[in-house]
Amino acid sequence: MTSNKKIAVVLFQLGGPDSLEAVEPFLYNLFCDPEIINFPGAFLARKPLAKFISSRRAQKIAKHYQEIGGKSPILDLTRKQAEALERELNKTLQAKVFIAMRYWHPLTEEAVGEIKKDSYSKIVLLPLYPHYSMTTTLSSLNEWKRQCAQHGLNRIPEETISSYRNHPLYIEAIVENINTAYQRFSYVTPSEIDLVFSAHGVPVSVIQKGDPYQAHVEETVRLVIQKGGWQSPHVLCYQSKVGPSEWLKPSLEHTVRALASSERKHLLIIPISFVTEHIETLHEINIETRKEAEHLGIKQFEMMPALNDSPKFIHCLAELVLKSV
Numbered sequence: 001m002t003s004n005k006k007i008a009v010v011l012f013q014l015g016g017p018d019s020l021e022a023v024e025p026f027l028y029n030l031f032c033d034p035e036i037i038n039f040p041g042a043f044l045a046r047k048p049l050a051k052f053i054s055s056r057r058a059q060k061i062a063k064h065y066q067e068i069g070g071k072s073p074i075l076d077l078t079r080k081q082a083e084a085l086e087r088e089l090n091k092t093l094q095a096k097v098f099i100a101m102r103y104w105h106p107l108t109e110e111a112v113g114e115i116k117k118d119s120y121s122k123i124v125l126l127p128l129y130p131h132y133s134m135t136t137t138l139s140s141l142n143e144w145k146r147q148c149a150q151h152g153l154n155r156i157p158e159e160t161i162s163s164y165r166n167h168p169l170y171i172e173a174i175v176e177n178i179n180t181a182y183q184r185f186s187y188v189t190p191s192e193i194d195l196v197f198s199a200h201g202v203p204v205s206v207i208q209k210g211d212p213y214q215a216h217v218e219e220t221v222r223l224v225i226q227k228g229g230w231q232s233p234h235v236l237c238y239q240s241k242v243g244p245s246e247w248l249k250p251s252l253e254h255t256v257r258a259l260a261s262s263e264r265k266h267l268l269i270i271p272i273s274f275v276t277e278h279i280e281t282l283h284e285i286n287i288e289t290r291k292e293a294e295h296l297g298i299k300q301f302e303m304m305p306a307l308n309d310s311p312k313f314i315h316c317l318a319e320l321v322l323k324s325v
Contacts, residue, residue, distance in 0.1 A: 006094040008120040008156075009321055010111055011082055012127040012140035015101025016072025016278055022104060023062040027054035029103040035139035061279075068282040075101070077276040078128065080309040081317075088318040093325065096120075102140050112147045115156075124321050125160040128275050130170060131216035132163040134209070135202055159324040165216040166223055169316035173307050174220075174272070175228045181268055181304045182230065188300070190231035193266045194259055197221050199273040200280060201238035201247040214248060217273060224272075235259075236272075240280050252289060260296035267293060270304045275313065277306045 017026040030036060031050035065071060082097040089095035096118070100111035115123065125144065129136040141160065148154055164170055178195070185193050199217045207214050221236050237255040238248040250258075252269075259267060269289065271281045286303050293301045307313040 005121040007325055008115050008123045009095055009097045010123060010125050011078060011097060011099050013074060013078050013101055015104035016074040017065060017104055018071050018075060020062045020065060020070055023065060024054050024058035026104045027057055027061065033139055035135055064279060064283045067287060068279065072278050074276055074278040077308050084309045084314045085317050088314055089321060092322065100144065102143060108143045109147045112151050112153050116151065116153055120156055122325055123156050123158045124324050125158060126317065126321065130163065130275065131165050131213050131273055133202060133213035134206055134211050137162060161320050161324060163216060164316065164320055165220045167316050169312050169319060171223045171227050173310050173312035173316060174224050176312060177304050177307060178228060178270055181302045184302050185266055185300060188266050193232040193268060194264050195230065195232050195234035195268050195270060196255060197234060197236045197270045197272045198239050198252045198285065200240050204246045204248060220272060239284055256289060256293050257296060260298055265299040267298055268302045268304065271306060275307045277308065281306055
């Protein structure tokens with residue numbers, strides 16, 4: 001039976017350029033984020049610095065997007081997640097799901113504008129970041145607060161889901177996708193397969209400020225390994241380092257090299273902190289790291305598909321929303 005209360009659910013995601021021309025402005029928005037570029041006096045230097053970094057990196061990054069189809073697939077995939085979640089929620093309540101991208105359209109401001117057009121009894125804020133971090137979750141929530149204040153959307157009660165790193169359905173969805181990729185190693189004994197969990201890295205300084213991201217990722221990996229029960233060794237590493245500062249280690253690149261030098265030949269890369277395919281999976285792992293692995297003598301290199309709109313993951317999101325209303 002459907003409730004007569006109408007709920008707005010906001011899915012937060014980083015976003016990605018929807019064309020090659022959008023790469024530079026997307027990067028500019030990214031490097032303008034105070035949760036990304038922050039140091040004493042940063043409010044004065046942030047915009048010129050963001051302009052400098054984005055203009056220098058745009059050509060190289062645009063080439064990467066060209067190699068995966070000319071744009072980021074993240075919006076199309078997030079729309080599928082939003083549609084599937086809305087269908088699931090509407091079995092038990094009235095719900096409308098909105099997308100708020102942090103760095104490219106539809107931006108948070110656009111989601112706020114859409115929500116203002118109708119009447120809702122509650123707003124559920126649901127970041128598509130399973131592991132809380134200041135650089136992702138907090139950044140999106142802070143932008144939400146800024147836009148709500150600017151556009152006068154402050155009267156509706158809100159509930160925030162800040163992390164679901166250990167939700168049973170989230171863990172089951174990952175295990176299911178690992179098993180899909182694991183089957184490709186049909187002629188290899190389990191002990192010869194290395195499960196390489198790769199999470200998006202963050203600067204060590206962020207963790208030192210009390211960010212729980214690393215602990216959250218480690219918890220997910222532990223639960224996935226327990227649930228999966230594979231007889232294969234595993235390792236956790238980090239990817240996507242930007243700039244000269246120290247980031248979480250070991251890196252994906254270092255890990256693949258170390259495994260290759262130990263005569264390990266069969267790698268299954270598991271992008272553990274990403275819930276949709278995007279440039280970090282499709283290019284950084286599946287093109288750059290694959291090429292390096294082949295050069296190092298790895299015989300079989302596989303990548304777990306992202307959760308995208310897998311039924312178990314959508315049920316996880318629906319359960320999180322239903323518990324919060």
